[in-house]
Amino acid sequence: MKTFCRILSCLLVVLTLFACVACGSSTTKKENPTTAPTTGTETGNTETGTATNTNTDTATPSGELVKPVIPETFGGDKIRFYINGGAGNASMSNIRSIALVADADGEVPDPDYAVNQLVVTRNQTVEDELKVKIEVAKVGTMQGAVSDLGNILTAQDDVYDVLALYQYFDLGLALGDTVGSFYNLENMPEGVTSYLNVKAPYWSQALYNTLKYNNTAFFVTGDLCQATIGTLFVSFVNSKLWNQYADQIKNMQNSGGYSDIYDIVNNGYWTLDLIEELGATVYADTNDNGKNDYKDRCSFIIYGDKSNCATMDCLVAGFGLRYTTTSADGMPVMAFDSETNTDIYTRLQRFMTHPNTTAVATYEEIVDEAGKSLYIMDVFAQGNVLVTVNTLDKAEYYLQDMTDFWVMPLPMLSRDQYNPNSASKGYATQLGDSVSQYAICKFSGEERLPAITATLELMGYYSKLWITPKYYEALKIRYTRDDKNAAMIDMVREGIYSDFGLVWSRSLNDVSWELRTNYNPAKGIAKYAKLTQNKLNLAMADLLVKIEEAYDIQ
Structure with a gap:
């Protein structure tokens, strides 16, 4: 039984690291919704008004994380993700079923079980708040994005809204025959609301600025991608x-x-x-x-x-x-x-x-x-x-x-x-080169940009608020032996x-x-x-x- 559960545990981490960085839950609601966790400090905003992407820092001087202001909902709009990153990818519903089997067998739940639960909760919270549906439209193989997406992007077909791309293999999709397929995150279409705030603390400024060129950027990553911790x-x-x-x-x-x-x-x-x-x-x-x-x-x-x-x-x-x-x-x-x-x-x-x-x-x-x-x-x-x-x-x-x-x-x-x-x-x-970089496809239509960017932004926010602390805790439980050793991981992250x-x-x-x-x-x-x-x-x-x-x- 222990061997079996170790196998399940190993599979869980593979799935969690490469899939739940952007994987959504199924579009049906859980039968028994979980109350949103209280991990972290949330400063919410519920006022209404004109929403714009100011690209300003959303962390207060005290370090509190400020919830992005998104004063509209989107009538059930389906946000379609393409996920690339390896054979371990799967929908969140599959991850949940594996985790629950391990728990039902009477073993102490794997630390990653709590992380998986929070990924499900995050996605459903975003769905509920924005009135959207998060859909994993396709899960690719580690080196499959170019063949999966090349013809679609060249033909400008409206198939996916957000592409979670493998950093090492897939950045070239912004170039060559597929040039012009992604929105410039530094200069979104005039007159269209974008809720994506690339300066928010849940997006990696180091990687974003490294990829930015002459006030143009096609890719963003951060807490939404757990590989930004796991591949240290x-x-x-x-x-x-x-x-x-x-x-x-x-x-x-x-x-x-x-x-x-x-x-x-x-x-x-x-x-x-x-x-x-x-x-x-x-x-x-x-x-x-x-x-x-x-x-x-x-x-x-x-x-x-x-x-x-x-x-x-x-x-x-x-x-x-x-x-x-x-x-x-x-x-x-x-x-x-x-x-x-x-x-x-x-x-x-x-x-x-x-x-x-x-x-x-x-x-x-x-x-x-x-x-x-x-x-x-x-x-x-x-x-x-x-x-x-x-x-x-x-x-x-x-x-x-x-x-x-x-x-x-x-x-x-x-x-x-x-x-x-x-x-x-x-x-x-x-960081290892398997980090997911997120790009927004142009062919979804400008009218859908508010829903797409709001979904990404809120997923990033809840990832930093709930998932990163829990995932970080799971890493320390699994890989460290005492508080001093856990502090070493903190030191490592400071040196990225x-x-x-x-x-x-x-x-x-x-x-x-x-x-x-x-x-x-x-x-x-x-x-x-x-x-x-x-x-x-x-x-x-x-x-x-x-x-x-x-x-x-x-």
Whole structure:
């Protein structure tokens, strides 16, 4: 029974992370409506009058969240969502049925059960308040949006109102043959009310501004997408191994004289230098084969193979690597071979090849004796690895039976990053590229914009008010062991950064995947960086031509 419920629990998180970011409930009401939760602080407005989108901050100085003013209802208008993000997508009615089965079996309800309930409640509250129907018109596969939507958008067919698009694969739908399909969120049609306030605290200003170009923006995301929390890049630390070596750690050159990991993190000693130094102490050839392999006890495990996804991306995110900079006239410029980045590649090369590291750090795929590819988190879960890096939600899929681990920030490149006066203390991170970006289709008709934007805005508001706190609580219950460890997730979130090259990676020769797929230091780091930069410059020039066409820049 426990195994069965763990399977259900795992499925729930997959569904929750990728589906309920924008999934609606079915258009029928619940038989037993749930009273709206009181989580968070709500400051409501019920006055009537002319509604406009002022794009002003809707958080009060005291931090209270202000409910958007929407003084009209929409007579049952159906708001049609296209949801893309992977095979785990499903309607909210399906998520509810799975959650209730787990509860009916007598097990303690999974923390995500409460999150799923709130998603249902949010959607039905929005439906009731605005007199709309939220409909998931189609659920796509992870890479299916271009084929699903290309012909529809080219033909300007009125099929969907809101597209929840996979950031990595789908932003190109704003360009090329499908250019002109989405509303410019910075300049909605004159004389038409838009309730979408992109400056509200439930929309991500960092990602919005990164994607905005010359006062034009087609995409917005934020609390409506739970992947903005679940795909945080973090470190996973084997607490049992750490405590086993605590005395040695205290005496290490790069530990600052601390052995407690919280002291090390809070005082800026959680660095690549320390992890490298840990290697010689922790390493043991546990299978006595004379080789450094996945069965050995080691300080760190990573490899750059494309099939292993985000591990290399995670590591360099902690170093603050930026793929692009901004020129004096505000144009994005590739920076792959910048001096700062070249220093990062050089340090990364030394870490992955230095004999004192003795970590399973390789540019080759890790396989078992039968030649089967091994996933990093499966290897970490065996208990012989001290540290690895990945997205936060991987703990749910791979570490359910592992209790002795902590969630920590990504290691800094060096202590030079440390900033004791910042909330992140200098630790940096990024979001995984599976974040949903929301676009509004033009072909629904301007007369329906008030209903569509009001629905999105109110869903974003209730997501921040109810769902984000509960989801955050569920993450901390599942992934952390005490209040101090829970505070580490808060610190991680404070260090999120983004850049133009990251969000447009698919159109820039997959630049965010470059180090995991093509990094070959045998060519020489400076030469590798320069050759890659030259290719990326061509890709950037091509992308900017397409963007200028899409954004109607004369």
